[in-house]
Amino acid sequence: MNMASAIEVKDLQFSYEEQEQGQHIVFDGLSVRIGQGEFVAVLGHNGCGKSTLAKQFNAILLPGGGSVTVYGMDTQDESLLLKIRQHVGMVFQNPDNQIVSNIVEEDVAFAPENLGVESAEIRERVDRALRTVGMYDYRTHAPQLLSGGQKQRIAIAGVIAMRPKCIVLDEPTAMLDPQGRREVLDTVEKLNREEHITVILITHHMDEAARAGRVIAMSEGKIIADGTPKEVFRQAELLRRVGLAVPQTEELMLLLRANGIDVPADTLTVQECAQALRDAMRRLDPNDPEEKTIDAHHRDPESDACLQPADAV
Numbered sequence: 001m002n003m004a005s006a007i008e009v010k011d012l013q014f015s016y017e018e019q020e021q022g023q024h025i026v027f028d029g030l031s032v033r034i035g036q037g038e039f040v041a042v043l044g045h046n047g048c049g050k051s052t053l054a055k056q057f058n059a060i061l062l063p064g065g066g067s068v069t070v071y072g073m074d075t076q077d078e079s080l081l082l083k084i085r086q087h088v089g090m091v092f093q094n095p096d097n098q099i100v101s102n103i104v105e106e107d108v109a110f111a112p113e114n115l116g117v118e119s120a121e122i123r124e125r126v127d128r129a130l131r132t133v134g135m136y137d138y139r140t141h142a143p144q145l146l147s148g149g150q151k152q153r154i155a156i157a158g159v160i161a162m163r164p165k166c167i168v169l170d171e172p173t174a175m176l177d178p179q180g181r182r183e184v185l186d187t188v189e190k191l192n193r194e195e196h197i198t199v200i201l202i203t204h205h206m207d208e209a210a211r212a213g214r215v216i217a218m219s220e221g222k223i224i225a226d227g228t229p230k231e232v233f234r235q236a237e238l239l240r241r242v243g244l245a246v247p248q249t250e251e252l253m254l255l256l257r258a259n260g261i262d263v264p265a266d267t268l269t270v271q272e273c274a275q276a277l278r279d280a281m282r283r284l285d286p287n288d289p290e291e292k293t294i295d296a297h298h299r300d301p302e303s304d305a306c307l308q309p310a311d312a313v
Helices: 048-059 080-086 104-114 119-132 147-159 179-196 229-233 235-239 248-259 270-284 301-307
Strands: 003-016 024-034 039-043 066-070 086-092 166-170 198-203 214-219 222-227
Touching: 003 198, 024 048, 024 179, 024 198, 039 048, 039 080, 048 066, 048 086, 048 166, 048 198, 080 086, 080 179, 080 198, 080 270, 086 147, 104 119, 104 147, 119 179, 119 270, 119 301, 147 166, 166 248, 179 198, 179 214, 222 229, 222 235, 229 235, 235 248
Parallel strands: 039 198, 039 214, 086 166, 166 198
Antiparallel strands: 003 024, 003 066, 214 222
16 A cells, blocks of 8 residues: 655755865655655765755755655745745754753744744643653753753754644764664664654665665765665665665674574564574584573673664674
């Protein structure tokens, strides 16, 4: 069953002027469709065009050719820009650049106030948004005293208060420590799962992309792979050729397979990897009296570090 379109990009052309090199072409005929309710990770190295594409999704940038349609609205129609930006909220790398108030709840209320929402509804929206991101208990705190992950969750709450159908997050964890990254990604997954908000996550972290339902890998303004995380990361050689890696769990499975060990080629999580290793050990020595199992409740935390992506350790 085909889901309704949230965003449709058709034959997108876009370029910008560089001081010394002249015109730099970013997109030359890019097309992609994102359905309502999807959780999509757009993956690529710096300069591949992923952030430029993100800004096309809520009309911060406009096509030089082709079209970008957001919930049926053409981004080049100036009369629709406000409505488009109400439908598609943006969260950027640095949460400090999005925080405008000295009190958390006032900051979250800023956007709906500017949209002319009535006070009683603003109160309800702010409280609900803060509860959704797990920051309600901090509503009277000063944002500058919060951690990076907490600040980013406040920024996300400010977008949620606008009641968008889609949230685009442009490398929202780039400035965060591992704990902050987990907080933000858990929040994003919850919004998609429970609120049915379309989520587009721009990232260069493999482990972040692996948490999405769909991965779009980009290189030099083109889409080189598009599918589920397992489908995309299975194409390890293709990704390596364009300067991308695969999650370390996937690297481990590929290395074992290359050495004749019968393990799946598409394990992404630590849990899947551990189960694949258990199964392989049993097949290699089914008569071993010692049961080689990994107890998830009594596991040495440091042993997991070797299975975590390098940027998450």
